[in-house]
Amino acid sequence: MDNPFPPRCRSRFTPREQLASGGFGTVYLATQLSLNRLAAVKLLQSHLCENREMLVRLRREAQLTAALSHPGIVKVIDFDLEDEVPWIAYEYIEGRTLADVIAERGSFTGT
Numbered sequence: 001m002d003n004p005f006p007p008r009c010r011s012r013f014t015p016r017e018q019l020a021s022g023g024f025g026t027v028y029l030a031t032q033l034s035l036n037r038l039a040a041v042k043l044l045q046s047h048l049c050e051n052r053e054m055l056v057r058l059r060r061e062a063q064l065t066a067a068l069s070h071p072g073i074v075k076v077i078d079f080d081l082e083d084e085v086p087w088i089a090y091e092y093i094e095g096r097t098l099a100d101v102i103a104e105r106g107s108f109t110g111t
Contacts, residue, residue: 004028004043006082013041013078013089020097024048025058029092032077038092039077049084058086065090 001017003010004026013030019040020027025048030041048054062079065088078089102108 005030005041006080006085006087008080008082009041009043009087009089013039015041024054030089032089038094040074040090040092042088042090044086046085049086055081055084055086058088062088 001015003015005013005015005028012034013032015028015030016038017029018026019029023045025042025044027040027042030039031037032039044054044058059079059081062076065073066076066079074093075091076088077091080087
């Protein structure tokens with residue numbers, strides 16, 4: 001697979017496969033080189049990198065997620081903004097996606 005990561009991200013993570021892509025970004029399964037563990041690396045879609053509001057939004061996502069501590073929320077393990085290309089690395093948790101669960105059992109309620 002070609003390495004889509006910006007230079008500093010590339011020096012820390014090696015992509016293995018694309019996991020998902022949407023309107024906001026693309027998520028890759030990657031290996032964190034320093035610890036030889038799996039991670040999920042999210043890159044902002046290239047056409048959004050020119051939008052200052054989107055860059056601020058991704059930085060805020062990284063900061064807010066990093067401030068949370070709950071067994072149901074993945075941990076942020078790295079974040080950077082390189083030449084206006086932001087990325088976030090999360091711990092990788094193997095399992096079903098939220099979309100798969102919702103498709104199987106329907107939407108969640110507050111109870």
